[in-house]
Amino acid sequence: MSGFWGKATAIVVKDVLAELRRKDVAASMLVFALLLLVVFNFAFDITAENEDLLGAGVIWATFTFAGVLGFTRSFVLEKEKDCLSGLMLCPVDRASIYAGKMIASLAFMLLVEAIALPLFAVLFDLDVFQLGMLPVVLLATVGFAAVGTLFSAVAVNSRARDIMLPLLFLPVVVPVIIAAVKSTQHILAGDPWSELWSWLEIMAAFDAVFMVISSYMFEFVTEQ
């Protein structure tokens, strides 16, 4: 495989294969997401009256924390047996490695979301199966993966690896969390598409900016 995308695809295939054999990242994210749902249910005392109001917040808080867990795992697994050094020694552009790792994380997170969303719908009686949810989930998850992949490469090389990722990741993705929660609220309330536009735009802008910046910055983060 040659070219930027060829190399990136090779890394995605590697990650997906490893995940299929180990079923580690997606499974732990999913179980964690479920646990969070249970915790939030008690924390917010979700009932039929307030579920439209709280539902969007619960969904995105769950996805945000599950995402933090998933990004950490994605690089911790590379660190074991020093696979990361092997990956860095590949005669491959660092930006391709970033793209590959990011797309793989994105795929795992989307998979988890695809399983968790129906669970939300059942457990909280939320009408999440609407066309509007598709761009919201996609854009928000791309934003999470763009920033999460960069910062998990930072965190995995730090001493306090478990705490470093959330400390870096959460404040930076604040715009995505706001936009995702707001647009999900509009969708759950049955508002027209025009209400969603500005939020989708802000997420698209965030995604574009941080995919470009992170792929540049990844080189400096992974230097030996």
Added chain:
Amino acid sequence: MNRLHALLHHRRLPDALLALSFGLMAGTLYLIFMYVPTEESMGIVQRIFYFHVPIAWVASLAFFIVFVCSIGYLATRTQGWDRVAYCAGEIGVLFTTLVLITGSLWAKPAWGTWWEWEPRLTTSLVLWLIYLAYILVRSYAADSTQGARFAAVVGIVGFIDVPIVFLAIRWWRTLHPSPVVFEGGSLTGAMRLTLMISLASFTLLFAHLLLRRVQVRRLADEVELLSQEIEEREEL
């Protein structure tokens, strides 16, 4: 350029800046507490504005310096850039803390609450958290060059994030219009003068703190080098 370099590295420059900012600060205090007229609708509490705005300005200036020096460090890999970025980051966090405190002090009598999830306040809080992470990422790195690289990346990413954060938070709160401080009305001559002088004296104070802090860091780095040398000699 060489002259500027020599001036910036002059041992007495921070002292001179200290004396200057001390004098100007005394004048600023006089202006704020004695000279400037009390604002009509908000009363005496509005005077904190002349501290709050310059402090916020210094914090933004500090983070801008972090951004520029982070790029400079990644491009040149000279320790000087990193040292300035680090010190500016520290001062920026200190001043953002002061912005949040002075803002809350003003908000209590003016809005009746210590905290309002209003765009500027919320953005300042997020900013504060990003730059706390900037300082932490360095101390958790395996060694100091790695720490410098990680911090530079956070310094760049964090700064670029700020306008998006502000925009998102502003749209988030459009349904709940927050009190606007100086809507319509503009500052009178005396108020503008006081604000400008205060801005100047806080900027001087910042310059003093930054230079002093950079000097201290440079000395600390030298001590580190020397103690390494001593260790090596003892081993021989």
